[in-house]
Amino acid sequence: MLLHGALDEGGARVDVRVDPGSGLVADVAPELAAGPGEAVEDLTGFLLLPAPAEPHAHLDKSLTSDRAVNPTGDLAGAVTVIQRIAAEFTHADLVDRATRAALRYLAAGATAVRTHADLGEHAGVRHVRALVEVRDALRGRMDVQVVALCGRPATPEETGRLQRLLAEAVELGVDLVGGAPHMWADRDAGFDFSWDAAQRHGLPLDLHTDETLDPTSRGLSTLAGRVSDTGFDLGATASHCVSLGVQELSVARKTAQAVAEAGVGVVALPQTNLFLQGRDVPVATPRGLTAARTLLDAGATLGAGGDNLRDPFNPMGRADPTEAASLMVTSGHLSSSEAWAAVGTGARACLGLPAPALVRGAPAELLALRAETFDDAVSGSATGRVVVHRGRVVARTVVTQEFPELHAP
Numbered sequence: 121m122l123l124h125g126a127l128d129e130g131g132a133r134v135d136v137r138v139d140p141g142s143g144l145v146a147d148v149a150p151e152l153a154a155g156p157g158e159a160v161e162d163l164t165g166f167l168l169l170p171a172p173a174e175p176h177a178h179l180d181k182s183l184t185s186d187r188a189v190n191p192t193g194d195l196a197g198a199v200t201v202i203q204r205i206a207a208e209f210t211h212a213d214l215v216d217r218a219t220r221a222a223l224r225y226l227a228a229g230a231t232a233v234r235t236h237a238d239l240g241e242h243a244g245v246r247h248v249r250a251l252v253e254v255r256d257a258l259r260g261r262m263d264v265q266v267v268a269l270c271g272r273p274a275t276p277e278e279t280g281r282l283q284r285l286l287a288e289a290v291e292l293g294v295d296l297v298g299g300a301p302h303m304w305a306d307r308d309a310g311f312d313f314s315w316d317a318a319q320r321h322g323l324p325l326d327l328h329t330d331e332t333l334d335p336t337s338r339g340l341s342t343l344a345g346r347v348s349d350t351g352f353d354l355g356a357t358a359s360h361c362v363s364l365g366v367q368e369l370s371v372a373r374k375t376a377q378a379v380a381e382a383g384v385g386v387v388a389l390p391q392t393n394l395f396l397q398g399r400d401v402p403v404a405t406p407r408g409l410t411a412a413r414t415l416l417d418a419g420a421t422l423g424a425g426g427d428n429l430r431d432p433f434n435p436m437g438r439a440d441p442t443e444a445a446s447l448m449v450t451s452g453h454l455s456s457s458e459a460w461a462a463v464g465t466g467a468r469a470c471l472g473l474p475a476p477a478l479v480r481g482a483p484a485e486l487l488a489l490r491a492e493t494f495d496d497a498v499s500g501s502a503t504g505r506v507v508v509h510r511g512r513v514v515a516r517t518v519v520t521q522e523f524p525e526l527h528a529p
Contacts, residue, residue: 121137121138121140121158121159121160121161121511121512121513122135122136122137122152122154122155122158122159122160122161123135123136123137123138123161123163123168123486123488123508124152124154124160124161124162124163124164125162125163125164125166126163126164126166126167126168126488127166127167127168128167128168128169128478129167129169129457129460129494130494131493131494132150133150133151134148134149134150134168134478135148135149135150135151135152136148136152136168136478136486137152137158138484138486138508138511139484139511140484140510140511140512141511142511143483143484143510143511144481144482144483144484144511145476145477145478145479145480145481145482145483145484146480147480148478148479148480161488161506161513163488163506165490166488166489166490166491166504166506167488167489167491167493167494167496167497167502168478168486168487168488169460169464169486169487169488169489169497170464170465170475170476170477170478170482170485170486170487171229171230171231171464171476171485171486171487171507171508171509172229172230172441172442172445172460172463172464172467172487173230173231173232173233173234173423173441173463173464173467173468173471173473174225174230174232174233174234174425174426174439174441174467175234175357175359175385175387175423175424175425175467175468175470175471176234176236176326176359176387176389176423176425176426176427177221177225177233177234177235177236177425177426177427177429178235178236178427178428178429178431178433179217179218179221179222179233179235179237179251179254179429180209180214180217180218180235180236180237180238180243180247180250180251181202181238181428181429181431181432181433182217182218182220182221182428182429182430182431183217183220183221183429183430183431184202184205184217184430184431184432185430185431185432185435187205187208188201188204188205188432189201189432190432190433190435192399193395193396193399194396194397194399194400195331195332195396195397195433197432198396198431198432198433199303201432202238202431202432202433203242205432206238206242206243206247207242209246209247211246211249211250214246214247214250214251215250215253215254218235218250218251218254219254219257219258221429221439222235222254222258222262222264223258223515224429224438224439224440225262225439225440225441226258226261226262226507226509226514226515227439227505227507227515227517228438228439228440228441228442228505229440229441229442229487229489229505229507230262230439230441231262231263231485231487231507231508231509231514232262232263232264232265232467232468232471232473232485233262233263233264233265234264234265234266234267234296234326234470234471235251235264235265235266235267236267236269236298236326236328237250237251237252237266237267237268237269237289237294238269238271239268239269239270239271239282239285239286239289240270240271240272240273240278240282240285241271241273241278241281241282242271243271244285245285245288245289245292248266248268248289248292248294249292251264251266252266252292252293252294260510261509261514262509262514263473263509265295265296265471266293266294266295266296267294267295267296267297267298267326268286268289268290268294268296268297268298269298269299269300269328270282270286270297270298270299270300270313270314270317272300272303272304272310279313282313283317286317286321287321290321290323294323295323295324296318296323296324296325296326296355297314297317297318297321297323297324297325297326298314298325298326298327298328299311299313299314299327299328300327300328300331301313301314301327301328301329301339302328302329302330302331302332302337302339303328303331307337307339308342311327311339311342311343311346314327315346318352318354319352322354323354324354324355324356324357324472325343325352325354325355325356325357326356326357326358326359327339327343327356327357327358327359328359328360329343329358329359329360329361330358330360330361330362330363330364331359331360331362331393331396332362332363332397333362333363333366333397333398333401333406333408334363335363335366335367335368335371336363337363338363338375339358339363340358340361340363340364340375340379340384340386341374341375341378343356343358343382343384344375344378344379344381344382344384345378345382347382347383347384348378348381348382355385355472356382356383356384356385357384357385357386357387357423357470358379358384358385358386358387359386359387359389359425359427360387360388360389360393360410361386361387361388361410361411362393362397362408362409362410364376364410364411364414364415365406365407365408365409365410365411366406367411369414372411372414373414373417373418376411376414376415376417376418376420377418379415379418379420380415380418380419380420380421383421384420384421385420385421385422385423385466385469385470386410386415386420386421386422386423386470387422387423387424387425387467387470388409388410388412388422388423388424388425388448388452388462389424389425389426389427389444390409390424390444390447390448390451390452391426391427391428391434391436391437391443391444391447392426392427392428392433392434393407393408393409393427394407394408394409394447394451395433395434395435395436396408396433396434407451407452409451409452412448412452412453412454412462413452413453413454416454416458421466421469421470422462422466423462423463423466423467423468423469423470424444424445424448424452424459424462424463424466424467425441425444425463425467426438426439426440426441426443426444438500440500441463441464441467442463442497442498442499442500442502443500444462444463445459445460445462445463445498445500446459446498446499446500448462448463449498456494456495456498457494459498460494460498464476483510484508484509484510484511485508485509485510486507486508487505487506487507487508488505488506488507488508489502489504489505490502490503490504490505490519503517503519504517504518504519505517
């Protein structure tokens with residue numbers, strides 16, 4: 121297939137030939153002639169960019185904001201509400217909402233999504249079972265990774281049950297082990313639970329880390345140190361890392377350097393953290409974001425994503441990586457290129473996926489946006505889109521705007 125007549129990030133005309141057989145870019149030039157019988161996708165008026173990814177979603181919770189309101193608006197209130205309404209989630213409901221949400225991400229251009237699936241007393245393995253089914257059903261259309269998000273046990277008996285549930289989740293086919301150690305009464309015990317499980321089952325680790333404005337929460341430093349000390353090489357990701365953004369600069373720089381040296385990926389989640397954090401600080405309210413600039417300056421891998429999609433943790437969201445990118449510009453003070461890298465190559469690095477590019481031999485994961493400039497595309501104003509996954513068009517959005525002629529009364 122020939123992608124014809126697009127502009128690249130710098131505004132130069134480019135034609136790209138993709139090979140659905142290999143899933144790779146076969147050729148790139150300012151102009152290429154279509155071969156006999158070759159399908160041609162006319163992208164005149166589009167910018168063609170490497171496709172973004174969603175590195176942190178909760179497809180099992182998505183699209184539930186109409187079922188219950190978070191009364192406090194903060195993280196604790198969201199956890200309470202979701203555990204209450206989760207009792208009503210049936211398998212069919214979980215699969216339906218997760219599928220619809222995943223396809224919205226795909227239509228926006230995210231050809232890869234990592235989703236966490238609640239695992240614990242309030243969910244059992246129901247969420248895992250549903251999301252594994254969704255992952256398998258969407259294979260070939262998009263890549264989905266499922267993280268077993270281990271809950272917070274309140275008693276030793278619950279801890280034992282959680283271990284058994286996690287073993288069952290591994291048997292069901294989850295791709296990663298997760299958890300939220302900062303929410304445990306004993307943070308070290310929470311970290312060790314997920315860390316030991318990842319080691320035991322031979323799976324990568326993706327932790328909700330330091331999702332708090334408490335500067336004493338140092339889970340990111342703990343994770344980086346453990347990875348470096350043990351040589352853990354299956355992949356480690358830390359999501360949120362809010363406390364890093366309120367720590368002393370010298371402390372944040374030291375942690376960021378350790379993160380870079382350990383190869384731990386950090387995922388910033390501006391939508392949900394802007395919504396949940398700082399509600400008890402009515403004046404000079406902190407942004408509630410991780411220290412993105414400090415991490416980049418240290419050479420750490422920085423991804424960015426949307427997190428929650430219209431649920432008690434965040435009643436907003438468009439399932440669109442451009443939303444996360446634009447917020448990383450306006451609230452995280454990144455450049456447009458840095459923000460697009462965070463939702464693109466940075467996000468894919470956190471997912472353990474190779475980076476797509478407009479070069480021969482790169483993965484043919486591409487997004488064409490009907491936009492005039494790169495800033496126009498990153499801002500999210502481009503609603504017309506063509507999404508390419510493994511060399512095939514897998515989603516297309518066509519928008520028609522009309523401005524009826526006005527007649528004098």
